[in-house]
Amino acid sequence: xxxxxIDTSGQVAGCALLEDGRLLSEYNSLSSASALRKTxxxxxxxxxxxxxxxxxxDLHTLDAIAVTAGPGSFTGLRxxxxxxxxxxxxxxxxxxxxxxxxxxxxGVWTAGGDSAxxxxxxxxxxxxxxxxxxxxxxxxxxxxxLMEGRAMDIRELAERLNEEGREVVFAGDGVAVxxxxxxxxxxxxxxxxxxxxxxxxxxxxxxAAAAHFEAEKEACLISAADFRPVYLRKSQAERxxxxxGGE
Numbered sequence: 673x674x675x676x677x678i679d680t681s682g683q684v685a686g687c688a689l690l691e692d693g694r695l696l697s698e699y700n701s702l703s704s705a706s707a708l709r710k711t712x713x714x715x716x717x718x719x720x721x722x723x724x725x726x727x728x729x730d731l732h733t734l735d736a737i738a739v740t741a742g743p744g745s746f747t748g749l750r751x752x753x754x755x756x757x758x759x760x761x762x763x764x765x766x767x768x769x770x771x772x773x774x775x776x777x778x779g780v781w782t783a784g785g786d787s788a789x790x791x792x793x794x795x796x797x798x799x800x801x802x803x804x805x806x807x808x809x810x811x812x813x814x815x816x817x818l819m820e821g822r823a824m825d826i827r828e829l830a831e832r833l834n835e836e837g838r839e840v841v842f843a844g845d846g847v848a849v850x851x852x853x854x855x856x857x858x859x860x861x862x863x864x865x866x867x868x869x870x871x872x873x874x875x876x877x878x879x880a881a882a883a884h885f886e887a888e889k890e891a892c893l894i895s896a897a898d899f900r901p902v903y904l905r906k907s908q909a910e911r912x913x914x915x916x917g918g919e
Contacts, residue, residue, distance in 0.1 A: 673885055674735050676723075676759070677878035678716070680752035681744030681772040682794060683845055685712040686874030687719050689727055690882055697723045698875040712751050720755075734765050736893060738881030740872065741769035742902035743802040743821060744794060749901040760896025767899045768881040768892055772872065773804035773821045776843045778883075779876035780869045781808060788839040789818055793846030796823050801846040802904055803829055805836070813883040823904050826850050830857035839863075843870055 674691040686700035699719040703712065723729065739756035742749050760767050773792035780790050794802040800823050806815035819832065826846075830853075833840050842854065843865040851864060864870070884892040 673882060674733060675738050675768070675878050675881050675885075676729075676731075676734050676736075677738040677770075677874045677881060678720075678752050678756050679740045679772075679775065679872050679874045679877045680712040680716060680748040680755075681740040681742060681775075682748060682872050684872045685715050685719070685748075685751075686872070686877075687716065687723050688874035688878045689723055689729060690875070690878035693882065695875050695878065697727050698873070698878075699723055700873055702871070712748050716751065716755060731759070731763055734763065736766050736768050736881065736885070737763075737896070738768040738770055738877055739899070740772040740775055740877055741899075742772055743796070743823070743904040744772045746903060749903065753899065753901045757896045757899055760899070765896070766893035767896050768884055769894055769899060770877050770880045770884070771804070771821055771902070773802065773844075774806065774815070774817075775872055775877045775880050777804075777806040777815055778880045779871075779873050780841055780843045780865045788841055789833075789836065790815070790841050790843060791829075791833060793829070793842055793844040793850065795844075795846045795849045796904075800825055801829060801844075801850065803846070805833070805840075807838075813886045821904065826853050827857060830854065833862075834859045836860070841865060845871060 677688045679686045688698040689696045701715045737756045737760050739752050776792040777790045789807045791805045796802045804821040805819035840862040847864050
């Protein structure tokens with residue numbers, strides 16, 4: 673199974689190539705780390721071209737295009753969706769949609785611990801996070817979903833995790849925004865993922881897509897024409913338009 677993975681759902685834009693369980697190439701770029709502040713639309717295509725050149729990839733040999741399906745940045749998700757759909761349609765290849773919050777959990781995979789849970793937190797603004805909670809099981813390619821993805825107030829999330837009563841590992845850009853409040857509100861043991869695991873990585877998206885195919889086979893494949901990102905919440909522009917009576 674040869675999978676090209678794309679992620680533009682958050683601060684990081686990236687692409688990766690995974691074949692039969694081997695990560696052949698991976699590129700990631702943190703937009704806020706550059707003095708030029710290049711957008712994902714400016715960085716993604718050059719990374720894809722570099723990946724293709726480095727691996728001498730014939731795009732027609734791909735089996736699927738994996739892409740983060742959301743939640744995340746509205747603009748970022750649209751860039752990733754447009755790129756994945758364009759490649760899929762041009763190459764006649766299916767898409768594997770990977771939830772962004774699940775991709776974050778794949779980046780913090782732990783071989784040993786069934787006791788700790790991984791809580792993905794992405795800053796959703798307006799005092800909320802996009803969040804989901806997962807636990808790894810040794811007998812499954814996919815993590816167990818303990819809390820489905822949703823937009824939630826950080827205090828409500830802390831209450832839910834305290835009720836769960838398990839150690840928590842946090843990952844996602846929400847950590848930088850809410851680490852102080854998490855430290856104040858959490859009554860259970862917790863830690864924050866280290867820098868190389870904290871944010872989205874295209875390699876993790878590829879690994880998640882491969883795990884979905886292992887567990888679900890063709891059921892996880894979507895036609896490029898049918899793929900749509902999942903936003904979980906309306907955009908700022910949509911909320912303002914509704915507030916103005918639809919004008």
